[in-house]
Amino acid sequence: MTPPSEETPPEETEAWETLDEALQAQDTVLTKSILDGLEAEDQARAVSLLSQENREALLVTLPSKDFAQLLQELPEAQAVELLETLPSEQTAAAVECLPAETSSRLLRELEDQDSAQILHEIQDGESLSELKARLEYPEGCAGSLMRGSPVSFPQETTVQELLNDLYNHADDYSDRDIQYLYVVDEEKRLVGVLQLRQLFWAPRSKTIGELMIPDPLSVSDQMDFHDLAEIFTKRAFLGLPVVDDAGRLVGVVPRDTVQRETSDEQTEQYLQSQGIVDGEELRSMPLFDRCRKRLAWLAPNIVLNLAAASVIAANEATLQEVIALAVFLPIVSDMSGCSGNQAVAVSIRELTLGILKPKDFVRVLSKEGLVGIINGSLLGILLGVVAAIWKGNLVLGAVVASALALNTVLSVLLGGLVPLFLKSRKVDPALASGPILTTCTDMCGFFLVLSLASAVLDKLT
Known part of the structure; x- marks a missing residue:
């Protein structure tokens, strides 16, 4: 009986070769058609198999949103390499389309000059301010890992007013991973947390200050990643609110972000223990x-x-x-x-x-x-x-x-x-x-x- 081959499956090899041929022929229509026909993971694999020249030629032709999606699927070392080699005006547009926690993580891996050039090209003032604020935090602390713009309301807000706001801004909220609603005072200090299911049974005239769980567990924006991981190990939270020195709510650290960071650290430790000491190595590298x-x-x-x-x-x-x-x-x-x-x-x-x-x-x-x-x-x-x-x-x-x-x-x-x-x-x-x-x-x-x-x-x- 012939053992199963460990070579690349024919359909994947054919897709990669066709993509390579389309790039060499500078056929942008066929190139986009091939990419659109692949799952995200297969796209990343096909791009990894391309030569550096063709990889750059491909990404130059992609719309910013597609480029950003691909950056999220590629190994971090390859994503950083592309941000370093491609024109900053193109990479800046893709960085704007990335979640803030992802873009800040990639920018940290760049040389200071490359990172500054990309930040200079970002047009959205709000995105730029958030990125700069994130990059000021030490790597690995809660502030660098949190998701910004948590959904919060003043404690005087009634249930009816809150439900109306959720309905009127449904498009905005649908893009966020909302697990809890946070209650703040007039100084934006965190005073309570509200579970979504509480809203559906509560009288519409009640204020959320009456329904909230007061003095919720929160973490400092300077808290080290390892201390965060220990909290999530002991408690089954989906996320933890992050506050600054004044107690103001500045973001939320999700459990999956901490788990990913833990996995990344363990992978890095394994690579170092095996002698790969100068960052991640991929066979697509020079x-x-x-x-x-x-x-x-x-x-x-x-x-x-x-x-x-x-x-x-x-x-x-x-x-x-x-x-x-x-x-x-x-x-x-x-x-x-x-x-x-x-x-x-x-x-x-x-x-x-x-x-x-x-x-x-x-x-x-x-x-x-x-x-x-x-x-x-x-x-x-x-x-x-x-x-x-x-x-x-x-x-x-x-x-x-x-x-x-x-x-x-x-x-x-x-x-x-x-x-x-x-x-x-x-x-x-x-x-x-x-x-x-x-x-x-x-x-x-x-x-x-x-x-x-x-x-x-x-x-x-």
């Missing part, structure tokens, strides 16, 4: 840029690996006497490294959730120490039995078992504590924990195996 991103991580690792190899070089005589040790050296270092990486993952996850702080090293030491002792002992005994049976030498088995058990305890402790130390030094734990752990685990593993073997060398030969 070849030398991709090589540079990877080499920035790989080149320093040569030095770290040489340090680990120096331990073997220093014990070359022991290794020559008991060549069987060469088989177990990588096993000891690799198994210990796996245990350490598990501890790294747990520490980084708890740091991200805010349930672990750099000062909690004693707690991590005790918790991980017990796991390391138990798992290290069991894994050491298992590998030691294999070594003893294979070579018929109980002493060799004891050396291997002891080395693996001790190195596992050490690597688990390092794996749990290194992220805390790096976090306290304002260094990204996801970026540096892996190389530090790997180097230490290899060096200590090699040292333990070879030094223990040297101590009982006469019983191994």
